[in-house]
Amino acid sequence: MGSSERKEREKAELKEQILHTAKKILLKSGKNGLSIRKIANEIEYSPATIYLYFKDKDEILHELMEMGFMLKNKYMAHAYSEKDPAQRLYEIGKAYVTFGIQNKDWYDIMFNSDEPMQHMAKCREDWDQGMAMFNFLTMTCREAIQKYELSGLDESVMALQLWSSVHGLVNLALTQRLDIVEHTDKQELIEKVLNSMLKCIFKK
Amino acid sequence: MGSSERKEREKAELKEQILHTAKKILLKSGKNGLSIRKIANEIEYSPATIYLYFKDKDEILHELMEMGFMLKNKYMAHAYSEKDPAQRLYEIGKAYVTFGIQNKDWYDIMFNSDEPMQHMAKCREDWDQGMAMFNFLTMTCREAIQKYELSGLDESVMALQLWSSVHGLVNLALTQRLDIVEHTDKQELIEKVLNSMLKCIFKK
DNA sequence: AAACATAATGAACACTGTTCATAATAATCA
DNA sequence: TGATTATTATGAACAGTGTTCATTATGTTT
Secondary structure (H helix, E strand, C coil): CCHHHHHHHHHHHHHHHHHHHHHHHHHHHCCCCCCHHHHHHHHCCCHHHHHHHCCCHHHHHHHHHHHHHHHHHHHHHHHHCCCCHHHHHHHHHHHHHHHHHHCHHHHHHHHHCCHHHHHHHHCCCCCHHHHHHHHHHHHHHHHHHHHCCCCCCCHHHHHHHHHHHHHHHHHHHHCCCCCCCCCCCHHHHHHHHHHHHHHHHHCC | CCHHHHHHHHHHHHHHHHHHHHHHHHHHHCCCCCCHHHHHHHHCCCHHHHCCCCCCHHHHHHHHHHHHHHHHHHHHHHHHCCCCHHHHHHHHHHHHHHHHHHCHHHHHHHHHCCHHHHHHHHCCCCCHHHHHHHHHHHHHHHHHHHHCCCCCCCHHHHHHHHHHHHHHHHHHHHCCCCCCCCCCCHHHHHHHHHHHHHHHHHCC
């Protein structure tokens, strides 16, 4: 009978529900407030049940990481379609920082946590979405180097330099370490630094 | 009698022993492996005793942060005495990254953790050592701007840009996120990016 | 020796991730 | 329909975590 299909569907639905609840708790209580037991409590199942649908907590964090990239892509979409490579780099940087500042919990899971990376190492998976992001960045750098004749710049090094810069800026902001810089408007300060980073590369 | 002095000395000694043990565990098992109960076990006291010497775990992490800055200063000492501001910035950057790469556990506590910052917030303390570091960096930027006539650059923005860049680079390296960049020698890659960051600012 | 102050602790509370034998439910077969 | 099998769920336990507090032990002073 087709009942086996229904069962599979039900199984997938509960898996979805677990992830949906995990996301809800992440947004309400942050990464440290997210626990297997809270998820179980919320969906009214035993904690042990979670382990019938996910190998361990790392796997759940990995799935959340993938959800985070979906959200991040929304922030980046308009930047990706920009034609001029220099302008595109600027828009990518701005979107990246905005996403990070506005979504600490997602950002921590995607770019600061060991757990989802360990899950990938265990399952011999690749960091597809991070890879895609970095490849697109590298490609844009290549275009920019060609168009603006930035001789002596390696595309990989330039991409990594840009990523490091915005990643560092986001992290300093998210961990309250920008507070030591005397400045009235923090948002303005971040924008100034970001502008300086990008300008820096293109001035000859 | 002078016995009260001895008691105070003994109290300070046990406090020292707790911190020394905390450091030992941090180096052996990392930040996640460090627990009050492990410290208590190691010094052969009850976990509750720790709370007679420290308000909570955050305070211990804060003390460890200060110890971390001592270690970091050793890495930076030679850079701080460099005369030429541009060369000094280069040496500071190199020392900072080297320290971070070689001391993940210290780095996490000093620059990535919320806990020691929260402790400072609770006690209305300042982040003195971080402040001192950033002030020196800003001062060096000012000197460099003057000497090399880098017009249009703000010293605070420049300092923050440099800090963000090396901070981001260290964090990407420490969380295994540099693995996605095709490169044989990771150490070499890091040096190339670091060089590019610094060169970037000084080319006109 | 008795009174007092200080220091140390055992036990508890409320959590965490994870495992596994057992129990409940659903699907299939005779 | 009733018995058998496969799936799904769980209670309880293990080994941890930070933290608090009433009680006990220790050392000092009168």
